[in-house]
Amino acid sequence: MTNPLFTPARIGSIDLPNRLVMAPLTRNRAHADGVPSDLMVRHYADRASAGLIIAEGTTPNAVGQTYPDIPGIHTDAQEAGWRRVTEAVRARSGRMVLQLQHGGRNGHPDTSGHLPLAPSAIALPEDVQTPSGPQPAPVPREMTLDDIRSTVADFAAAARRAVAAGFEGVEVHGANGQLLHQFLSENSNLRTDEYGGAPGQRIRFAVEVVRAVAEAIGPERVGLRISPGATVNGMAEGDTYAIYRALVGELARDGLAYLHLVYADSDPRLFAELRELWPGVLIGNPVLTREDVAADGGLRKGGLLHAAGADLISLGRGFLANPDLVERLKAGAPLNVVRDKYLMYTGGATGYNDYPTLAQALAA
Template sequence: MTDILFTPVALNERIELKNRILMAPLTRCMADDALVPTQAMVDYYARRADAGLIISEATIIRPDGQGYPNTPGIFTQAQIAGWRKVTDAVHENGGKIFAQLWHTGRVAHPHFWGGTEVIAPSAVGVEGTVPRMRELTYLVPREATALEIAQLVEDYAKAAENAIEAGFDGVEIHGANGYMIDEFLHYDSNRREDEFGGSPENMVCFPLQVVDAVTSRIGAARTALRISPAAYFNIEPDPRDRAVFDLLLSELDTRELAYLHGGIFDDSVHYDYLDGRVSEYLRRHSRHTLVGVGSYDAETAAAAIATNKFDVIAIGRPFIANHDYVARVREGAELKPYSDELLPVLY
């Protein structure tokens, strides 16, 4: 029933995956205090190189992008060197790995970089406290200026360049799940009245500038994107968002990408304003290779791929519990169950 998962797939002329099982990006908060990948991270990723592609844990593009403790960066030479050890180990084990590039936007916290403020599309905050550091309360961000937005675009492009220097096979731009890029794409978090807000045409401007800058720097064949047309996280739903994502996807269809990845926690959820599941919406509106994600197991993912609902599957928590997930699925072996008790250790 799962044979289709073990067929190779070409993302483009440059990159072919040995199977259709991707390791989803999984934030583990295990970098050192300088946000440099550790030897434990090297071993963790190397053990999972049987995946057709590993997508790294979200990796911050610059200091003020940090919103969680000990999340790795890719903006210093020490961080690049640390990631090089990871990518070398993955490649030695026959795997491929993309870096997920991340700025947390309005859920960043200046505690991490010794600052005093946070920037975001608009001065609209979220309630609550920083995960794993409940003593830190979120701040109301300051609206980023046009010059600061231009600098963000450059910093995404530089981070992509750094990722290639670190040996990654490509990058996935994290444009999903309520972080900086995603915040520009939703009316709740983007209340600007300039060229970056107020209409679908303006709201897609910054995300597309990032995509274009990254592809210009490292090539479209090595550039992927994750987006969240629904599955709201730290953002209130607004039916007007549909027009924003319709336009974004039509614009992306004029560009080349390695793949498009839906940022969704449960793809069984039906969204009325999307006329179905997130994966269904993306399949209808995008010509790109589509990564399915969200509560699939090997059997349901194989069935979805066989019926052309998406092309490859990203598996998350089962990869935390099973470093040999691909082998277990291939052999029909029982999987170890995931539990939160596994989070403090890189197994």
């Protein structure tokens, strides 16, 4: 029996050789000006056997920067830097989309040069990383209607730059406490205008961003990542079911390439409902063991995965530690494990480009 993980698939206009997706992972390896580095060129090229690579969260404008050494896609130099990455991946027959991530309140003037913007003037309830180390998060400036309009336009412009840089499309980051999620969550969005209040209004900003990006590059090139119920970065949505039924239902007929669901903190019953609402491709991002993804039965094996009915699986740390993850899983070979989580964010090749392939490990 062929494991469905290793069968072809199609997302929008992209043909995939398998259903294993490399999830976006912040790794802090760009240059200080947001230009992708040589380290990033190698890192992504080494993982080109993934069915699809979703490149790490990348800022659509300067004020949206979260942490130091995060890449951007709002300058000519950043666009050119990403083109080097996509060309290296394509040379190894890989496919990439770029995740567009605006951090909202998850930033600091010492990092971006700007006071962060957010739905409401409510600070992140924890320290934020800056070039000099952790600092208390500043109180962000509440976005005006003009700020909202210009930010939507920045997302669309960033999407156009991403396609010009050689990406197959983009993923809009609406998860994990970033700006779109801050609009969705009732504890970070206290607005009383059309962007706050009831769920149908709190989804408005996310819908406008996704539709502007789809208009800019075509809906078949656009995915959306969401994390229902996630509490990371101080989120407390309050009415998770209502919010995500409204959001997914609103976008279900827009012809988007995919919906990317993060399972970490939520109720599997909700994912079954969202699967019913979503007519297109659904990428699942669960916490899985090697046995979950390698065993016969593949995509439909396991509780949350089965309940959500995912079409593809995205894995982060598996690809981080195993540049040849697809080949290892096909062969039933041992997997590298992440050696030190601290090294994920420290810069340099250590903990980034020094994980051996199976062939290298055997040769050693």
